[in-house]
Every structure is written in structure tokens, then in C-alpha cells.
Amino acid sequence: EAQVTQNPRYLITVTGKKLTVTCSQNMNHEYMSWYRQDPGLGLRQIYYSMNVEVTDKGDVPEGYKVSRKEKRNFPLILESPSPNQTSLYFCASSNLATDTQYFGPGTRLTVL
Amino acid sequence: AQSVSQHNHHVILSEAASLELGCNYSYGGTVNLFWYVQYPGQHLQLLLKYFSGDPLVKGIKGFEAEFIKSKFSFNLRKPSVQWSDTAEYFCAVNRGSYIPTFGRGTSLIVHP
Numbered sequence: 001e002a003q004v005t006q007n008p009r010y011l012i013t014v015t016g017k018k019l020t021v022t023c024s025q026n027m028n029h030e031y032m033s034w035y036r037q038d039p040g041l042g043l044r045q046i047y048y049s050m051n052v053e054v055t056d057k058g059d060v061p062e063g064y065k066v067s068r069k070e071k072r073n074f075p076l077i078l079e080s081p082s083p084n085q086t087s088l089y090f091c092a093s094s095n096l097a098t099d100t101q102y103f104g105p106g107t108r109l110t111v112l
Numbered sequence: 113a114q115s116v117s118q119h120n121h122h123v124i125l126s127e128a129a130s131l132e133l134g135c136n137y138s139y140g141g142t143v144n145l146f147w148y149v150q151y152p153g154q155h156l157q158l159l160l161k162y163f164s165g166d167p168l169v170k171g172i173k174g175f176e177a178e179f180i181k182s183k184f185s186f187n188l189r190k191p192s193v194q195w196s197d198t199a200e201y202f203c204a205v206n207r208g209s210y211i212p213t214f215g216r217g218t219s220l221i222v223h224p
Binding site: 035040041042043044045090092099100101103104105106 | 118121144146148154155156157158161163202206212214215216217
């Protein structure tokens with residue numbers, strides 16, 4: 001089954017404790033991205049990747065890092081989480097030809 | 113900067129009512145246009161998209177959208193909504209940069 005998976009689905013952590021949210025897709029998509037969803041603000045792109053070892057900033061990259069060492073994986077790293085990063089995070093992937101994004105189930109992060 | 117405006121933030125309808133959700137964008141060049149839907153507790157999924165050709169696009173579950181280039185609009189419509197259409201709807205615009213811009217979303221509640 002074609003899908004985008006994220007782990008963990010829920011995470012409560014404390015300020016400053018490094019964390020990683022994993023994202024994996026099995027569709028051989030070149031393009032992957034991370035979004036955060038906040039009430040009243042819709043989806044805002046954090047980082048995106050056009051292919052392995054190619055990443056770039058989206059609209060709200062501050063406080064986040066990503067890596068793309070393999071085509072299927074695109075982890076999101078918060079080196080020192082802060083409460084303003086409490087949000088719902090979605091990973092997405094797409095085939096560059098179709099430009100249609102497939103979204104993961106979301107990760108609800110709470111930073112205390 | 114490119115922006116996407118969804119005029120209705122909250123819409124409440126009764127079953128069988130007609131629906132139209134507005135979406136306007138600010139970019140004047142060639143764009144790809146999307147509507148995504150997020151059912152309660154679920155991830156975003158594609159409802160329909162427009163790349164080129166017939167400006168009236170039909171999607172899943174009886175939804176359609178019309179691209180009006182002169183008005184920079186891509187409004188979503190459904191002639192008769194159902195309770196199961198209760199969800200959040202996002203308009204998205206991509207001008208080929210693989211950095212899609214999402215609107216803030218419209219929350220639709222359909223009363224049975």
C-alpha cells in the first residue's frame with residue numbers, strides 16, 4: 001500500500017530536549033516536505049527536499065533541521081525544542097511529475 | 113510573495129445545502145491549483161487539482177472546482193452536502209517551484 005508514515009504520532013517533551021520525528025514513504029517520490037499546522041494559520045512549510053542530499057528552507061525553518069540521506073526517509077530534527085514549536089506536524093511526498101502531495105498521518109508535538 | 117486567501121474560515125450548513133468555498137491567489141503566472149480535505153482526526157488528502165485544460169475540474173465525492181484565470185480564483189463547489197463532508201478544506205497553489213502555498217483552511221460543519 002502506498003503510504004507516508006510518521007513516528008511518533010504523539011509526543012510530549014520538555015524545552016531543550018532534542019527530538020527527531022521520522023518520515024518515510026514507499027512510493028519512490030523525489031520530493032518530500034514538512035509542514036506544521038496551527039489553528040488559524042493553515043499549513044506552513046518548514047523544509048522541503050527535491051531529492052537525496054538536496055534540501056531547502058520553506059516558510060518557517062527556524063528551529064528545525066532536516067536531512068535526506070536516503071530517498072525514502074526525511075526526518076525532522078528539533079535540536080532544542082521550545083513551547084512555540086508545539087504544533088501538529090505533517091510530512092508529505094510527491095512525484096515531481098504529478099505534483100500531488102501525499103500526506104502522512106501527522107505528529108502532534110507538545111513542548112512543555 | 114505569493115499568497116492564498118480562503119475567505120470563509122467557518123461554514124455551517126444543513127445537509128442537502130449547496131456549498132461554495134472561495135479561494136483566491138495572488139500570483140499572476142502559470143499555477144497548479146489544488147483542494148485538499150482533512151477529515152476529523154485524519155491527514156490531508158487530495159480532493160481535486162487543476163494543471164491545465166478544462167477549467168471546470170471534477171474531484172472525488174461530488175466536489176468540483178472552477179478555475180477563473182481573470183479572477184485568480186479556484187472556488188470549490190458541491191451541489192448538495194452530506195454530514196460526512198464535515199472537514200477542513202485547504203486550497204493550495206504551486207507555481208512550479210515545489211513550494212506550495214496553502215490557504216488558512218475553511219472549517220465546514222454539516223448538520224444532519
